[in-house]
Amino acid sequence: MADRERRAQTALPTIPLEEAERFSQRVLAWFDRHGRKDLPWQQPRDPYRIWISEIMLQQTQVNTVIGYFERFIQSFPDIPTLTAADPDKVMHHWSGLGYYARARNLHRAAGEVMTRHQGVLPDDLDSLQALPGIGRSTAGAIRSLAFGQYAPILDGNVKRVLARHFVIPGWPGNNGVQKQLWRLSEQLTPHRQTAQYNQAMMDLGATCCVRGKPLCDSCPLVQSCQALAEGDVSRYPAPKPKKVLPVRATRMLILTDPAGDILLEQRPPSGIWGGLWSLPECPPEQPLKDWCRQVLGCDVEERDQLRPRRHSFSHFHLDITPVLVAVKNPAKGLMDAGPRVWYKLSQPDDRGLAAPVSRILREIDRPISEHQSGGEAP
DNA sequence: AACGCGGGGGG
DNA sequence: CCCCCAGCGTT
Helix, strand or coil, rough: HHHHHHHHHCCCCCCCCHHHHHHHHHHHHHHHHHHHCCCCCCCCCCCHHHHHHHHHHHCCHHHHHHHHHHHHHHCCCCHHHHCCCCHHHHHHCCCCCCCCCCHHHHHHHHHHHHCCCCCCCCCHHHHHHCCCCCCCHHHHHHHHHCCCCCCCCCCCHHHHHHHHCCCCCCCCCCCHHHHHHHHHHHHHHHCHHHHHHHHHHHHHHCCCCCCCCCCCCCCCCCCCCHHHHHHCHHHHHCCCCCCEEEEEEEEEEECCCCCCCEEEEEEECCCCCCCCCCCCCEEECHHHHHHHHHHHHEEEEEEECCCCEEEEEECEEEEEEEEEEEEEECCCCHHHCCEEEEEECCCCCCCCCCCCHHHHHHHHHCCCHHHCCCCCCC
16 A cells, blocks of 8 residues: 555545445434434424524533523524514523524524525525534534435534544544544435434434443444444543633622612623623722722722622633622713613513623522522632 | 533634 | 634533
């Protein structure tokens, strides 16, 4: 074998046709007996519903998504309705799901489908991928699941199944590893029954070839799984190389006016909790009164502090100390400096709130005596 | 407390 | 290109 060929083959191994056939047959047979066929977005199967579900499923597991999906479809039953909807209302439906850029992208994409595709979701990979929020794998999922056409996918479940079955070393986030996995997915995905196969691979990864303790006894690929043969399924896929997360601290101000309403401000569209409504934040090292005078232009009186809590992101920990503050003179300029509202706890509206803010507001919407005073510092 | 998830965007 | 970013549920 020539060196060039050897290198190429090492980088991107080719699966013999019969082996690919055997693989997909086993997966499809398993799907007939164990695959999920009555999820809410599979019931009346239309492209819009598949699209919404795939965006929701991007970083979120099936069980969490179901409730959000049903409420979302109820409020926005089709693409024109979603396009016309108030962005704040869309965010409200996403509140709690996380990764809020998905909701903004979805709303934008709906508009693009209206203007560029006459309101009809396209079925080719390039057009799908051109829509915000749809990458290669989601485009493949929509094309196969919604339109029944050939397209490989590579979500976290498929990555895990393939990395184990073909003992692919390295972290799947690494570009070279990802290329190998895509190549495998392309070759193994059958041109007939692609939807069933893709659904089966995701179900297999979610229910059988799970991260923690895989149920190899009930896996349709026991006989051919190379990681199992080598006796170390848990080594694949290799974990992400880890780094130490920095810790940041902030104070969230619960500013109440004489009527007892609470001041909320909308976060900038990008960054943490982008577009969601949150509490004003005063850096811990700043004197609170000075900060409120300078930034909010109002005089305040500090009343009480709530138990500090840690909110963790993938790249840092945020230690939040909520502070109850009374506004003495609700100044005129206060509401003009940015998108702000006085929020009535007694009459919550359709507004996307940052998750820790929801929890804090829920906590103060009860008598002080119920507050947990013990609690360790984070 | 650590981990993993798909896509976008910036260096 | 590669690396960083985002928020939740699960382990």
